[in-house]
Amino acid sequence: MSILYDEKNRLNVDISTSIEDNIKLLETLFKDCGDIVQKSFFIEKFNSRIRLHLIYIDGLVDNNMIEQTIIKPVMYEWQTENLYNDMTFWDRIYYIEAQTVDIKEEKSTDKTIEAILNGDTAMFVDGYAKAFVISSKKYPLRSITENDTEAGMRGPKDSFNESIRQSTALIRRRIKDAKLKVVQGTIGERSRTSYAIMYMEDLADAGLVDEIKKRLYRYDIDALFDSGMAEHLMDESPMSPFPIFQTTTRPDKAAAGIVEGRVVIAFDNSPEVLMAPCNFNMLLQASDDYYNRWMVGTFARLIRYIAAFIAITLPGFYIAVTVYHSDMLPTRLLYAIANARSIVTFPVVVEMLIMEFLFELLREAGIRLPGPLGNTIGVVGGLIVGQAAVEAGIVSTIVVIVVALTAIASFAIPNEEFASVFRLLKFFIMLTSAVAGLYGFILGLLIIAIHLSELKSFGVPYMMPVNGSKSEEQEDIALNNQDFIVRPPITRMKKRPVWAKKENRVRLRDNYSRED
């Protein structure tokens, strides 16, 4: 069996002109595959008996469609009995008898088998060293549902699902421009996962698109089940906790990224698409910001920035101040903390670690359990265990407040992957603060700042527009026209970001003629 495949798991045998050989090959390949459906047909035409062989995977295809478009017309409703005598049998089926547009001929065995595995139907014809591949996919699919991971008060509610075709269609529906390109391919030697790279031909930097293609094929992986795995394959800083791709399940966000000159990569079986380049600022933006009035959007964004800062620093700062620099605290607050802590047996650091660990445990348990049970865990953990821990003198009330505030702040970050980084780094800052107070706190932040300032996503500095602009023009675009903490009115966001092609940076101009 293994001699049929090369080192990259591709079939290295050709389709034979003898249908018996092809059937034997299929039987060998699909031995012990109970979901394979295959059958031979005989047609008596042109004074001879011609054998056809159809094969598909049960459950992945639309049986009815195969019956109506291929079997019925070819077997029973033959149209060209006495016509088109100059055409070959193959061409007659292809051009006249098959009642579908989505039919193509395939000469490669590997591609034919891949098509069958993807839910297409293959038809072999005796005497021809090629096969028909008829598109007949009908996957078991989740319908397009309301977005529950990136919910917003205003704006569209739909979300991507596991079908790559529906993902691309949802974006196409929003950008009706022929310059929107969808470059497709497969990745994964065994999973043969389909992907689609989507970008605007006149806006996206050609180098960026090439770089993404290059990185996709940097490794040969056996199977790729989610865009998350592809993200890691393409990562330029695998040791960094920060994501260099933005992930989204919102078609409106993906479409907005494309018209900004970014590239979207969708993967089959993954409801999240990847967007590149990406920076810190983007990961704190939400779609609502653009749909609400600019001041409201700006305020929401400011809250998120503060939340991000709290999420990473509050527990560490609390440790630093209470253990090393209590002089900083206002007297009454100091007395309140000292009084609350007087019954606690553990030092501040241990107390904080216990509470943070408890919170992470509850979060993890809440995710793994089904909806109603997950909520119960939250109530049981948050209220009952928290209250009991305070009464038992394991933790103080102030620490419960600090941990709760930190948790709420981390949930205000719109991107879950990004929020996880903050939750992780919070422990790092806690550790440095526990070791050296405010000194350790600042050194911890400094290490993160050094790392962030050297990080890039496809050549774009991660902390842009705070840093990284190279010229006055870029600074002007980055600071004056683009949205950072302040989301300017749409009428003032006249230019696209710096990664869009220079000649097409203008995205809004005055329409003085008032024409359509």
Place this chain on the structure above:
Amino acid sequence: MKLDNGTISERQSFRMGLLENITLGIVIVPYICAVKGGSRHYLVFAAGIIFTFIYGVIMFFYSRMFPEGMIEETDKLLKKWARPIDICYAIRYIIKASLIILFFSVILRAYMLRSFNLFAVIIPFTLICGYGASRDIEKRGRLLELLFWWMIVPLILTAVFSVSNMEWSIKGGEDKTRLEDILFGGYEMLIIMSSLENMLFTLTRQKKNNWNNYLKTIIWILVSLLFSYIFVQGVLGTSWTKDSSMSALYVMEAARFPGGVERMDYAVIAFWIIGVFAVASGYMFYAKEFIRVAFSKRWNTFEKNEKGHTNSTSVEIVSDKWWTIFAVVVMTLAGVWLWSLYDISGILMDYLIWFDVGISLIFPAFILMLKKKREGIKKIGIRHKKMINYLGVIILCMICLTGCESRIRYERLDDRQSSLERMDYAVKLTVEEKNVKDGYIYKFDIADLSDYKGDSEKLLETNTYECIAESIKKALDNYSLAYDNHVDLGHLKLIELKLEGEALKKTVFELKDMPSVTKSVEVNLYDKTGKQKITLRNLIKKIYAWEES
């Protein structure tokens, strides 16, 4: 994407310049002005501003003369003879980085980490500076661009919250200050600002070596110094300012964020770490660059081979950045072992006075002369000749100005460190000297938190502890022995001093030297005239004034 091309933008250059140059200046310049100028401190400041500006202009002139970068052009010009110069520069920067880290660590330990071993402060900081210095100029530019506001915002906040503490009425110091002192003070100020030399390297990496941007940087540096000088002089007065090289920290201590942070100095010092990081990592960065050039195999380091890689030697394989970090760690630790901590600032100043500034001016001038000769201009143009003459005169003046008597003294360290619930909080401190032979009576009113419910209306119960001791420190030790708990004086609400003359002075100065005691605390002073209410800060100033009058 082509956003990176090994250059830095004007904004990055500006922010790098500001961060690298104001960090030490804002803390030490007011002190230098007060020590050297006495009541004419403003003359020292003016002289320092002029010297610094001239030095900055010279550095700009050099950067214009070496459009490809001084390191690169030296390498091209001198070939194998560039190595000693590169090594000399690398050593200079390693020494500066080591001394600054050492100096900073001592201050940090004295003010923030009193219970810490010095090495526990030095080693992590040096490693992080090394980490920051190991990047290329573009990443360094991006980093300092990002860190800029982290340091500037706390400084602005400190200034805003200190305005109410400013007072110009109390003056001190000698009335007759000699011209040499004024000039030498100006020179010392220039020495503190000698990190301006770094601009020589950053300017050539800027896309456009723009005079306006450079001028803007210099002006903002000088404006920052001016603000620092005004605030420190205004809040503390001359006598107190010249009492401690870290007098600027008292200004920070006096600033408080109403209803939020009781005292700002910890926060500001914490953010000052970022500034020191900028300076130290800057020196380490340039040291690394010089080591890289000095130990490359071929003399023209910047020529790349067919594969696009820079030619390297075994030293580079070990990594230039690791050599730099190693050297800085060794020198810093050697500094700790070889010298008493109290001498570090003196050593730093002596080194800078006698060697560093001179080298920073002479070497580029020497290379410039060689360059002009190599370019075929046998006779250096009159303009350049004049410039070199002026330079010579300036260097000569600087060498002639001498004196290394200024030594920075530090408060002794406190080894108390407890979590906040393990401390007892003194609300009131009373010191009396009645009928006591060898010491004073100290009374600490300790807050009783057992029934505390956070009710601001209710009066806090207190317990009084009384002892006889020679000093506050001894009294605190007595308390620790008696109750196995430390007393915190950071939240004192009232100090009652029933003392006069030397006893009063001794106690007030002891309180001044205790970083945990806020200087804005109310003092009830009982003397012959009766009871007098005054803040501790004003009492300190008053005692300085009495001393001088």
